Amino acid sequence: MTYILQTHHLTKTFQGKEVISNVNMRVKKGEIYGFLGPNGAGKTTVMRMLMNLIKPTSGEINMFGQRVTNQSYELLKRIGCIIEYPVFYDKLTAKENLDLHCEYMGYYDKKAIDEALDLVNLHNVDDKAVKDFSLGMKQRLGIARAIITKPELLILDEPINGLDPVGIKELRNLFQLLSKEYGITLLISSHILGEIELMADTVGVISEGRLVEEVSMESIRNKNTNYIEICTNDSKKAALVLENSLNISNYKIVDPSMIRIYETDISQHEVAKSLILQDVSIHSINVKNHSLEDYFLTLINGGGKIA
Amino acid sequence: MLKLIRLEIKKHKMFGYVKAAFIANIMMIVLACILPIIDSIEGDSYFIDYKMMLIAIDTMVRGTFIVFSGVLIARLIIDEYKNKTMHLLFMYPIKRHTIMLAKLILISSFTFIAIVISNFIVSAAFYGINSFAHFIIDTITMRIIAEQAVKVLFTALFSAGLGLIPLYFGMIKKSVSTTIVTAVLLVGVVGSDINGFSLFNVIIIPVTLAAIGFMVAYMSFKNIEKVDVN
Structure with missing residues (x-):
């Protein structure tokens, strides 16, 4: 080089x-x-x-x-x-x-x-x-x-x-x-x-x-990963559904009303269907991109500094 | 080097200064004609012959162009630092020394040439006007002319050197006003003439000041290759 x-x-x-x-x-x-x-x-x-x-x-x-x-x-x-x-x-x-x-x-x-x-x-x-x-x-x-x-x-x-x-x-x-x-x-x-x-x-x-x-x-x-973000009223119950019905283990409970799925080969549609069948209510479901901005802000630590 | 000087002349539109120098010449001619008139009104008998008139003209010319030299330093060096165009110059593939030297040579040469030519123009014009207006009654001899010519050459050389002293003070805070005020003060000190006695006539003084001027100019860019340009 x-x-x-x-x-x-x-x-x-x-x-x-x-x-x-x-x-x-x-x-x-x-x-x-x-x-x-x-x-x-x-x-x-x-x-x-x-x-x-x-x-x-x-x-x-x-x-x-x-x-x-x-x-x-x-x-x-x-x-x-x-x-x-x-x-x-x-x-x-x-x-x-x-x-x-x-x-x-x-x-x-x-x-x-x-x-x-x-x-x-x-x-x-x-x-x-x-x-x-x-x-x-x-x-x-x-x-x-x-x-x-x-x-x-x-x-x-x-x-x-x-x-x-x-x-x-x-x-x-x-x-x-x-x-x-x-x-x-x-x-x-x-x-x-x-x-x-x-x-x-x-x-x-x-x-x-x-x-x-x-x-x-x-x-x-x-390096950037996509994830599905679900807002629900009961993320614990949602987690159980994900594990039992969909066999997904790569997820993270962000807070009691939010859960993120990092599994890449599963569609939003499948997730939504399973959750609704198990009576877990969904406020929103989105595919999100872990953006470059997040990546750099982490590097520069303290996002507020970026002008 | 010649190319750099030519570029300085071009970018600072130096012909404007030549024009200003001519305007200054006209004013000095008027002043030279007024001097003997005031002299006679006040009953003094100071400006009565060519010898004294030529001294007065030389003093005027020198004072004017030492201030001019200060103005040129302010424009060509201090202003370039202030406007950051000096950064631009220092990013060219040319030694910083060479760039500064080109500027200083231009300033000193301008001062030297302007003093020599203006002395000639103002003196000749005064002679011409006096030949029919008769401000003073005296005849000019080749001897006076020759003596004056040699003197003018030397004073022009000294003035070109001491005209660089304001650079030192101006560079401390990169201040245009400090530069010009220093030039005016210099004229006040070495150009003042009290009944024919001037510090400039004590030969050691202008020689020392001229040496200081050239030295200051050298000192101002001695370390220039190593310093940060902020």
Whole structure:
């Protein structure tokens, strides 16, 4: 497996307080890596270290097979990024900003400017200074700037902030296109579970500066279990029925009025029929999915923290 | 390096500053013409010959462009930190040292060139106007011109150095106002002229200050490769 980016025991201390502890992350070449965590978990700090803006207190970063040092400037040519929120020379127009970016990056294909603006669907902004842009437009322009030089790795910090639902969908498609068609590796941070779930191949979950899980979406999907949830007036009696009439032992009495069946090869219809025949009243019966959200909230412990 | 300087000129629209420098020149020409008039109204006999006028013009020009230098530091460096566009620059595949050096070279060169050219423009304009308005009655000699030219070159060089001192104070809290106030205070200290005596004329003072200026500039980015950009 080729990893385009790896960190080993990455740690950052600010004024004696450890804000990033021992982070070992591995981003495979060509994948979309979702970097998930509540606000303030340390996503941006890790990304700033990756971009050489702040220096690790200990641990190391490897990119494209090389160790990142204070002098690793050449590596930055191969990366496009937005950290925190996109900043521009806001008295200049969108094109002037992109032109400057290309000059600084040493990229001289000027056609790429229009192509990038097309890809992010930013039109008719020729004479407008960036300071008059909406947050969503700035976000699009930031992404245009990040992708203009066709980097091998894209580091995007909360790229969908400030976008409307249509914009979010457009960008999701764009990220998938960049990954599939151009073979670009994407590291995308977000605190919005649903978005990461829809895009990512691998998810890294960070909480309080620690990487608590790094797992492929595929395996999370397989881990998730379905169950039948029954609300009844007498769950003990219902349990007896399940055991005796249906031979089900994989169930759990959640409380006196609720019972969950984890058996997968039994239908709702059969369960309902048996219970009614045995005179157990049913208030409701549903097939539930133990969602990804539950999975992550457990990881991050204390669901209220998810913004 | 030249490319980086060119990009700085482009993105900060430096031609606007050139325009501002010309406007400042016009105002200095007016002021230079008023000086001998006020002098005669008040009955002083201070600005009566070219030698004194050229000193006065040089002092004015120097003061103006040291403040200008402060403004440029505020715009090109302090503001870029405040607006976080410096983050953007530091994420490019270019050494931070080189980026900062390009900015400082641009600021110092602007100050140096502006002082030399403005001295020439204001002095020439004053000479032109005086030849028919007769504010002062004196003839200019090649000797005065030559002496003044050498002096201007040196003061411009010193001013380009000491114009960088505000960078140190401005960088402490990344404050635009501190930068400009420091520049104004500097002018107040070294530019004030009391009956022909100016701190700037005690040769060791401008030389020391210029050295401090260049040193401060160097110190301000000595560790820049290693520090966190917040």
